[in-house]
Amino acid sequence: MNLGFRRLVMATVVSGLFSGMSSIAYADSTNDLVQALISKGVLTEEEGALLMKGRSNEVEVQKKKESKSWTSRVNIRGYVQNRVTKMIGDDGDDRANPVDLWSDRSVGTDESINSDKNFLIRRARIIIFGDFGDHLSYYIQPDFASSAGTTGNIAQLRDAYGDINIDKARVHRVRVGQSKVPYGFENLQSSSNRLAMDRVDALNSAVRDERDTGAFYYYTPENIQALFKEINDKGLKHSGNYGMLAAGFYNGQGANRSDVNDNYHFVARATYPWKTESGQIYEAGIQAYSGDYQPSTGAYRRTATTSVTAPGVFTKDSVTTTKGIKDERVGVSFIMYPQPFGIQAEWNWGTTPGLDVAQNRIEEKHLQGGYVQAMYKIDNFQFLDTNGTLIPFIKWQYFDGYNKAEQNAPKNEVNDWELGVEWQLAPEVEIMAEYHRMKRNNLVTGNRAGTQDYQSFTADAIRVQVQYNF
Template sequence: MNFNKKLAVAVSGAVLLMAGQFALADSTTDIVDALVGKGILTEEEGKLISKGHDSKKKAEGTVTFKDGFKLNSGDGKSSAAIIGRIQLDSRSYSNNGGGTANKNFADTFDMRRAYLGAKGTYKKYYDWEVAVDFAGLNGTGSETTAAASGQASAGSTSLDVAYLNVNYWDKKAMFQFGQFKLPYSLEERTSSRFIDFQERSFVNNTSLTPGKERGIMIHGTPVVGVNYGLALSTGQGKNTNDSDNNEDGKDKIAHLDANLAEIMGNKEAIYHFGGSYGVGDLTPAAAGKQRTEGRGNEFFAPTAPTGSTMERKRYNIETALAYGPVKLQGEYGNANFSGTNAAGVSYDKDMNAYYVSASWMLTGEKYADSFKGGKFDRISPKNEFNPDFSSLGAWELGARYSEFDASDINTVANGAITNTMIMPAGTATTTLTNKADAYTVGLKFIPQANARFLVNYVHTDFDTPVILFTKTTTKEKALMFRAQYDF
């Protein structure tokens, strides 16, 4: 080895030693390759110098902030993040006052959601998440029917999600275990952080649309723009196990959607179409109660049928069409309840709902940028809000029409599902209805990606007059406001 070669080897070795101290491991291989390319080192000498350095250099972890704090391992295979959301609402109604005290008509502030949790990835293939709702009431995350006083029950903490997701095949086929959101309905799959309006539509009835339940699921994106999900769940809702040892049938859920714009490589548009189907046997239970989209009057609350087993079938179709800052979205959901009552008489009842909505990003943000994995995600303003008003953040205007129809569930005949209402003890005779429609208009301000402020006006018309706590009305008008931050 001549002097120049010896010098090159010495310099190369020094560079490698310094690389460990100054985090230059990525460049040392390039330096050695350059020396080999110029003929100063042979390939064998280059490999000898590089061996044990760049490939084995210990990488350090990092802390980043993007939509929240995140810890990352140096090899990029593991991470953990603290997550949460706070949603403070206010609601006021034009038809409150009169009758018996009733929380459903009261002008109020409401801590709608207060989630705190953690999520992460371990060794590249194992995703996990655990989150708790500190604003939940009665462990369900929503108010129950009031007692005679009309007051809500005391708050309590409830588990929101807890799952393990195994991803061996690059999101083409993933396996999920625990309590998680089922693959059903575009509006439900979209997080409450990112929905178009303050509350979801009538399609979000618990009988029409399953939400978070305990079970197992296989899901994924086999090709660009196409998503699927197959799940088995308890069919009992969040934080509830199967409790009937005579009925072992699980809810079977299937979902498929496709975004034709993504398939075509069009980054300006969304041409999304999807469908979901669910079926399962369960202990006879009442069709889901329905509250207005203004979270006011609970206008539909049927009793459960008699008998030992009830089959519930449901399906949903969904679409979202967008180009640039303009979006149209809609869904239709149906649930069918069938079985034989204790007297041996068969019943077959249907419930359905739908909505159509239009949204416009006044400041020009593209909806396609926030559409990921078959659902809507975070909208990032083109320019974050600046208090000196040099930048106004993002602003969105939206309108929605929604209809709920359970007119098939309207009789006590055959002892089947009925519209005979079970009311709180001590209240006056009450009349509810089984059909309503609602109009919602909303304005949304997004100062930066993690914060939102919403104002919604919701007008609900009932098919027949509703009498609740001695107050009679054919409509409900609600003005709602939300301040939200998530990370």
């Protein structure tokens, strides 16, 4: 067989193989094959170029087709948190003064409104997210461990929003839907990423469930995006990318709740991370919001033997209103990321609806409070066949204010200490345990017959959580 004829046969075979291959799946391998045949002298460069003619365009067209397939744009992840609490000492055993932690139903005594305080699924989240094209990112997160009355493990929507990316670099984007309101570092930090069991009352009381329905603009320069990514990749307990600058409008009543007073809340936030020559990363921020909030009301027990009707809602001019009471705050944040030692602190001040028990009315009240947390990150912590991360921490929180989202916007005075440790034994499993010294108000309305509502209590608890990430 002469050389020209052999080349003709080989070219025909290779061409036939190409026509049967998927362009996207074999683009690299076919190009390698042609180059190999050229290098061995089976094909000339001209013959190789002839065979590949038009193939590049086919590959690009196929890539674009497949990139538009919804299956290539969907990602799924999630986490589950299982908790158990053991009350210690005899604090809170008084039937006339029960213990209830509004943020965690596993905390309490036999005299609490939820007397069964054994194992609890605190969160069970599945997150569906991805990009569709260059200008849309989406995020949907239901929680399968929500509660309604005494029934637990009910599915409820947490997030459902789209990010409209104005530019391909995602420096400018607008988020529309139900999402977290950009107020407070810890509020924005995922519960799967937070050290302590619960968010602090002083800032978490600003936005019910940290979320609302609205539209928010985020500005994040590319260098700040890169630093945010570095913080997250190093496992330094970041809050996520909520912009270097943020501003937006939202309904103001909280997640999964309709607006009731035809009044928007406005929020603005600025945060700035920086990295020193030593590699230490810091972040400082300031945020504020303003609006009118209409609290829910109901009958409650002013004393153990005296019940009163639902309180009225009044403006500062003592006028009854259904349009809400001034609700505004300003807060500051500072974080020294744990490398290995870290500090996280926030404080805020403001005006909020609050219950005046003596006058049985909800009116404009002042509040202030925050927290300080210190932590130490120990990498390469080995136990048996694990090689994980250990992060011991201590946290103090203080609040002198009111919880507007709870029925009757009751007074809430908090002075708590937490001492704990998180063990990330593998990326998919985390175990956390803490001692929690509580000194705060019981915010449950109608807790027990013959019990005064909204009393303060002191209690001690050992709390344990096992978290699965997938």
